[in-house]
Amino acid sequence: MLEFSVTLTQGGFTLDAALRCDAGVTGLFGPSGSGKSTLLAVLAGLQRPQEGHITLAGETLFDAATGVNWPPHRRRIGVVFQDGRLLPHLGVTANLRFGLSLRATGGPSFEHVVEVLALSGLLSRRVQSLSGGERQRVALGRALLAAPQLLLLDEPLAALDEGMKQQILPFLRRVKEDFKLPMIYVSHAINEILHLTPNLAVMDAGRIIGHGRFSEIIHEDRVLALAHALGLQNVLSLEVVSNDTVLGSTSARHGAQLFLLPLAHLAPGATAHVAVRAENIALALCPAAHTTIQNQLPGVITRITPLANRLLVEIDAGLPLIAEVSARAVSDLALAKGTPVYCLIKANAFAYLGQGA
């Protein structure tokens, strides 16, 4: 689908990135200043690289060797910017329709986009009166209505507060499922990305240092170190079993593993997306009796990676988990690859993604 290899040097910074993405969502993850936004600008045609080529759906959009360089308006690459960039002299409806009138054929209908993104209540508003979350929904709808072949999302949630983020995430999921559009989702928050897709490209200092499924590339030291520096989270998709309103908990499962989560009033059978930070998972050699910790998941250590004075312990507990523990604890318990352990996680350590709970 999308394939590129580009080099751009400006100031003291060099972007030198190559990637092949298939249909579906690819998360582009990396710290601030790693060149993620520059890469998107290059793909969209807003910045011209010195070297390389870009092809999308079999069409060459840029090739430094032959001088091909399609202008942005002909590339059919939609962008949702961090700040929305709604045109201030137009209302919500005119913003949404801006690209609609320019597109050739195909693409979603106005009504469909309005319905999926729940925009009907905003149509008569002025863009200045929108909240941050509403603005991003309109920006998303506007980009979809221009019928792009590829959608680039440049940290669309970064400017929003935590509660607002959780409200927008389900819309992003719906867009992913409804429009079947290849997307590149840029973020420095790994839980946001994993909520949308397990496919990840990791960027650092202008280069893509890893690409593939999160559970696979996380084994690479550089990727792991980076993920850790930015707040390593385990993101789990679990099937809801029941809600216990009296004791205030929701139980969910993954295969045979049962999890106790904070109460969320989700329908049994529904999928709950939850995140738990690596440092909130403790390890024990035997099940702990008489404890307030609700989750004790048996598993086997698959890898231990040192990182400064901490250790990242990867555990196969029916699903991959990463726990962050001190080096001292590992030596005290004589933990090693192959050691059976119990992962202890307080129910409250789980945070729901995208349910606003």
Add this chain to the structure above:
Amino acid sequence: MLLSLKVATSCLLLVSAPALALGWLLARRQFPGKALVDGLVHLPLVLPPVVPGYLLLLLLGQQGVVGGWLYRTFGMSLAFNWKGAVVASAVMGLPLMVRAVRLSIELIDLRYEQAAATLGAAPWRIFTHVTLPLAWPGVLTGMVLAFTRSLGEFGATITFVGNIAGETQTLPLAIYSATQQPGGEGPALRLACLSLGLALAALLASDVFERRARRRLGLP
């Protein structure tokens, strides 16, 4: 003085398109000779108005290089008629409008134009649907400046097209003539009041329009 209004309105029509183009060019593009273009456009602001008027006479007069050609090919003459007055005040008003347009375009966040491009808008459409509406308050200011400049233009006009009653005698020229005649104080004062009223009306109208435009853009 209908002639003055006719000259000023025509001047506005004549000057708007090139001023928009030049303002956009100077604000958004880098090209060789940019400083020269910038300098030429602004020259009338810093020269004594008589000098551009004289240059126009040399260039566009019936014996001038361009004027002679115009006269031979189209039978059109600019010297010593109201059309010449329009050209003279357009040359004087152009830098004012170009400055205002350039400034307001430079103030527009380039990122809006980029966003429009990613939505499929070609450069010309971006200009008409994004740049121009966003720059509108500044463009309006520039138009008012050019219009009022034309109403008040004296030096270049009198040099290029003279002071012919009913043909090239605009308000300031008429006031000047009146003051040169014995007993002309009354008419001069009346004309001066008229001039004052016209200028004030233009400024007020622009203020109202500009405020409306700014409100639409959500600016303070």
